[in-house]
Amino acid sequence: MKEYKYVILGAGPTGLAFAHTLNTLGENSFVVLEANATAGGLCRSRDVDGSPLDIGGGHFLDVKQQPVLDLLFRFLPRADWQEHRRVSTIRIRGTEIGYPIESNLWQLGVDDRLDFLESVAQAGCVRGEPMPESFEKWISWKLGERIAEEYMLPYNRKIWSIDLNALGTYWLHKLPDVSFRQTLKSCLDSSAHGTIPAHGVFLYPKNFGYGEVWKRMGDALQNRLLLSTPVNKIDLPTMTVNDNLRAGTIISSIPWTVWPGIAGIPAPVRSRIERLEYASIDVDYREQTLATTAHWVYDPDESVPYHRILCRNNFSGGSRGYWTETNSKRADAEAGFRYRNEYAYPINTTAKPDAINGVLEWAGQHQITGLGRWGTWEHMNSDVAVAQAIEAANRAVQGSPPE
Template sequence: MEKAKYLILGAGPSGLTLGRKLLDKGEKDFIILEKEDTVGGLCRSETVDGKPLDIGGGHFLDVRRPLVCEFVFRFLEEKEWNSFDRDSRIRVHGTEINHPFEANIWQLPKEYQDKYLDSIQKAGCNTGVEKPSLFTEWIRWKLGDEIADNYMLPYNSKMFSDTLDELGTYWLEKLPNVSYEDTLRSCKEHRMFGSQPGHAQFYYPKEYGYGEAFIRIADSMKENVFTGVSVTEINLDTRIVTCGDGRAFQAETIITTIPWDCVKLTGISDEFAGAVSSLKHSAVEIRYVDEDPETPAHWVYVPDANTPYHRILCRCNFCPDSKGYWVETVKKRTAKYVGSKWEKNYAYMNEYAYPLNTIDKPQKIRLILDEAREKGVIGLGRWGEHEHYNSDVVMERAMKLADELMD
């Protein structure tokens, strides 16, 4: 049995940031266990067709958290990144308009503008209807039937694998807020009004994929990071972790960034077990395409139900001297590539890509996190907290947890 003060499960951005911050504060007694042979989690990159490709989807570093950027730049210096103003588009009505849709309908032909404006004006949020609690109804209530039918519902159906009726609305407040008045004004003045979505400005490495930053963070604490070690069981009573290779570790505190439902959990209540089995996620495949996309955008959302993928990442528009693009497709829809001209292209399946925001998730995850913490096991990051956190958010949360643990 190997022992450590802190045992960190998973070497994605959250596990690595926590480890590095503990070390910065003088704490050396920690071990990070990672099942893959390389670190970085969903933020890993591979070289495909001579240039980087982010195998967990398109990954950009948002500028909004300066402390996080400062931390990352310690390992991959700021001068090694390009910065961009976001150009993301939605493919609709045979053309592309910028995202968010409701702020950019002025880019559509006039007859479409009138139709969308009329529909937004009649949306429930503008006519005094009470806010609904189901996802599909909320979308109609907030954005009107036209945006719901032509973009939001088909797109989200693709992205969340037809689970829309299971989703709650508590997480939608973070969508850009564009009022009817903002949309009307943007149609008159031909520029967008209302709040901007995330990644309005972002960084992407000049020579590498996003994953390089995490390889460098891990390299700075080589003795503490064990790759190729898959956790198979966590006993929350004894804080003993068992791994696929037969090794066992015991810690005073375990910090888990891996999905709760991917291992055997022992020493837990029946309610805890029930809550874990209620957590849902979607799997997303990344597939490379060796052609240049006909768009200047960094990425494009594709709501069309007949196209298997839901998003295109235009590598040639953010990765210098590269060509081609990659597409993101929910697992269920990847069968459509069998027998197609893309069948043999480079592809990588992320079994855990999006935690699903099901209606009862907030209560279930609260129960899990509270009971686990009482036993010295802390959930952190996208999977430890089962939240749609981006990498900058999980790094910020890991930094705060390091402060808390060391104080």
């Protein structure tokens, strides 16, 4: 039996950032357990057809969080990253226009522009109607019927593959914020207006996939990281993990839905965990290089299974080909390299906030801290997961700052 102050479950960005922050603070009593043979979680990459491919889907580093950049640049220096100004497009009416649609209608022909402009002008939010509670109704309220029917509804049916009425509206700050006035202005001066919450400017490694920095962070932990070691048993009364690791505190970045199979969870907490939903994503590689300058393309057409195309030749030096992201429920027959991510997106259902709050409250009473995408069931990017882990490790070692 080995004893540690912290046993960290999962070596994705969250577990890695928590562990390295402990190290920096001089706290050495920890170990990280990871089910996969490589560190990095959803941010891992592999070489496919001679170039890196991000097997968890297209991953780009947002440049807004300096403490996160400082940590990552220790392992992959700034000079090894290329800065890109985001080019992302939407396939609509047989052409490709910039994202978000409501800022880029000016790129369409006059009749199509009129159709969509009319849609936005008649939207509930422009007419002063109250914001609806369900995501499905919110789409028409925000962008009008035509944009809802031709783009937002089919796209969201594809990516989530659940009844859209089950989705809440508490996460919409993650979507672009473009007012009707800005849409009109875009059409009048033929340039995009409004804000995109993430990745307006992003970094991608020059000579590697996104996974390289996380792999290096894993390697640097040496024997404090146990790879190919799934957590398969947790005895809560003694805080013992896999029969041989005793924890002061358990840091869980693995999905809560795994916990009922490995630990004695009380029935009320288990029923909350059962209400946490997630989507699985297949990443499929194709060797053709597409004629577009976009880094990625959104495709709402429901006659094709994928919802997003990543044109890696436009962000990964010297590469060719593209990969697609498809909700696994819609996947067709495998026709080349495919990687299935069972846990890809936590789903923001109306039931989620109450369910996850109850789980985290119970965890907090048992010296268990839920962190990251699966520990808080938050649809967060890797920079946010790292920032959260840095802050939590600081708090754990140094205590809360004075009020």
